Amino acid sequence: MTDVSAAIPAKTLLKATSEPRWVRYSLISIVLLFLSLFLLLPLSVVLYGAFEAGLKVWWQAVTEPDAVAAIKLTLFVLVIVVPLNAIFGVAIAWAVAKFEFRGKTLLVSIIDMPFAISPVVVGLIFVIFFGSHGWLGPWLQQHDIKIIFAVPGIVIVILFGTLPFVARELIPLMQQQGKDEEEASLTLGASGWKTFWYVTLPNIKWGLIYGVVLCNARAMGEFGAVAVVSGRIRGETNTMPLHIEVLYNEYMFTAAFAVSSLLTGLALVTIVIKSYVEYKDERKHKTA
């Protein structure tokens, strides 16, 4: 194709491949209005509701015993779920990116399944699996192990719901990076673990961080699945989102928004980290 742009004055070309000013401004306005309505307003109403009555009331709401129990339980769940799913993510990404094997496509598409399944169905699956009417129920009862309507059940459904996050960040990243650097390191005599630690890990650092942050945010916010398995025992099996629901249903709106503001803060931090990781990535591509 000959260069058409050379034959046409620059201004005409710009006009032909862009929109009139009024179109541009109206489109920007429509989009900003839509996003304000759906993103900015919900965000503002949470923060307004949380701090409307002053910092003191906010502080009382988030330090009240049931709220503290909910925060502690949520953090406890995170400490188990996030490392496990991070290890799984690294392991499966290593297998998929560094090796060729049959059934790889199938394996990768199975990872996506937890995203497609309704959280409520996830909860139900485990109630049936572990519950007193379910498969392991009678055996568990005999040995006096409680999973459903107890903390282990909450951990398991959140583990399931956040399973894909780290894996999905790392698989494309490690596939793109290939295996040349690792092979070089191994050929030069470094051990497998050493190669992973000093060659692979620095390369996947930001993707891993972003995956962990996403997994973290989803784990703290998981609601539908936890609602089915938790039994909502106050101070015992209420995670932060469930505690918010309880407060809201008891018309304690300020307290509900106060606890919500903590999770909202976390959501905003998640978004900032995502933008930062993307910015890093863009710069790397430009310098490379």
Add this chain to the structure above:
Amino acid sequence: MATVVSRTVIPGFGLTLGFSVFYLSLLFLLPVAGLLIFTLQMSWADFWRAISHPQVVASYKLSFLASFAGATINAVFGSLTAWVLVRYRFPGKKVVDALVDLPFALPTAVAGIALVTLYSTTGWVGQYLQLWDIRIAYSEIGVIIALTYIGLPFVVRTVQPVLADFEKELEEASASLGASRWTTVRRVIFPALLPALLTGYALAFARALGEYGSVIFISGNLPYRTEITPLLIVAKAEQYDYQGAAAIGVVMLVAAFLLLLLINGLQWWTNKRNGGAA
């Protein structure tokens, strides 16, 4: 089943694949199989009765239509948002771009109470709509609003990269051949975006279909009117009607699986269109 095809010096194949398959089987395949086997123990008549009860059928209709409406709104405004974010410059663009991910990051229960507070008759938005006799909270429109919110990032994030990679030369060629700007957008740019747009549409629809937390507050859960299907599963589980819940759960699983197949197909089409890149 898995065999290494090419030789490599890299270690850890057995360890990483073994652990991944073990983890996935234990956490995912086994429990899902448990649900299916549990449902198979029901007689066909019981299963059919559970999934075809009028209250359940009403919930399918609402879930399906409201998800459809939400995904359609997102297809239109999501494409516009992607267009504006890629093609135009305006102050605060980076912040707006980052905020698009909010529905992914904000817990659904928080979104749920925020939306109902906004759209109730005393809320910031609801009080003005009430003047025109429009009720959003505790109505079907409320369900659509929540499902639009939850699916908002999908279309933007699938269309945005395709639009950013779109070759400007094609537009210039179209313009130099005498096409008006509108014709170029309609006949040159839009067809190139279509696979990505449909992928985003299907993802938003699939997410909306299973959504629970952001909907149940604003919907008010009126039987036969504003009950979504996931809510009925929770209600049945809370009444210890596990068979009824499992039957509806299987219907939702099948729907999710079909949508996933569709999405994979669409993604394959998108990649083919973009010459195998991405």
